[in-house]
Amino acid sequence: MTVRTTRSDRVPREGRDPDAPLVEARGAELSFGRTPALRGADLSVASGEILAIMGPSGSGKSTLLHCLAGILVPDSGEILFDGRRVDRMREPERSELRRDRFGFVFQFGQLVPELTAEENVAMPLLLGGTRRGPALAEARDWLDRLGLEGLGRRRSGELSGGQAQRVALARAMVARPDVLFADEPTGSLDSLTGEQVMELLVDTARENGTTAVIVTHEARVAACADREVMVRDGKVTSLSFGRTGP
Numbered sequence: 001m002t003v004r005t006t007r008s009d010r011v012p013r014e015g016r017d018p019d020a021p022l023v024e025a026r027g028a029e030l031s032f033g034r035t036p037a038l039r040g041a042d043l044s045v046a047s048g049e050i051l052a053i054m055g056p057s058g059s060g061k062s063t064l065l066h067c068l069a070g071i072l073v074p075d076s077g078e079i080l081f082d083g084r085r086v087d088r089m090r091e092p093e094r095s096e097l098r099r100d101r102f103g104f105v106f107q108f109g110q111l112v113p114e115l116t117a118e119e120n121v122a123m124p125l126l127l128g129g130t131r132r133g134p135a136l137a138e139a140r141d142w143l144d145r146l147g148l149e150g151l152g153r154r155r156s157g158e159l160s161g162g163q164a165q166r167v168a169l170a171r172a173m174v175a176r177p178d179v180l181f182a183d184e185p186t187g188s189l190d191s192l193t194g195e196q197v198m199e200l201l202v203d204t205a206r207e208n209g210t211t212a213v214i215v216t217h218e219a220r221v222a223a224c225a226d227r228e229v230m231v232r233d234g235k236v237t238s239l240s241f242g243r244t245g246p
């Protein structure tokens, strides 16, 4: 069911300047105790862009993603979302931003094991105040779209790794976030399954005009993105623009 899209299919959301950065880090620095993780990271992500962050283990990729997503606050530097200073927000405001505007997929889907797949997917809608019936109907619709017809009543222990990551993707997208943050979304999967999940993730983000920031070790996974950046020693050091042209 996957429809391959190309890097030139970028669809910014209506009403936005496609060239204005939606998510930005400016000179972000963050240390964990004496361990510096970010040493002046600069990054701009345009609205509707699918960006892959690559780099060696321990270089600061996850820390950068967590700062961009308002999970961590840098020691210095700025984090902006849609022109607003995320690093200056208090935790309740950042929490609201994460809930209302961002979606997340992590390496291990982190589904709630006691809940069924459709209940997991419905969770962001329920937290946002949607009634149970409509929320579950929307969740089933997303599961169908991601090729998981008929699996809505299963719990995470009854799903394969690839199925569980697709449920996690449905949960991340169900509330139509502005930005999808994915940290090694295919890291726990074999390469074929990982590629399928990544294609679904990228296609789903593109179809919905969702900006995506994806941390990955895998060049083949990064190749699905519009743009790749490299993180080394806590800095964004090199950029490669789309393979299909400058």
Ligand SMILES: Nc1ncnc2c1ncn2[C@@H]1O[C@H](COP(=O)(O)OP(=O)(O)OP(=O)(O)O)[C@@H](O)[C@H]1O
Binding pocket: 032, 033, 035, 036, 037, 055, 056, 057, 058, 059, 060, 061, 062, 063, 064
């Ligand atoms: N919670 C933490 N406490 C202490 N040190 C941390 C913590 N999180 C990350 N670090 C350190 O910060 C540095 C950057 O880590 P980070 O996880 O951002 O790297 P990464 O590029 O995502 O690595 P990997 O590809 O292995 O996941 C590393 O030296 C790491 O050991």
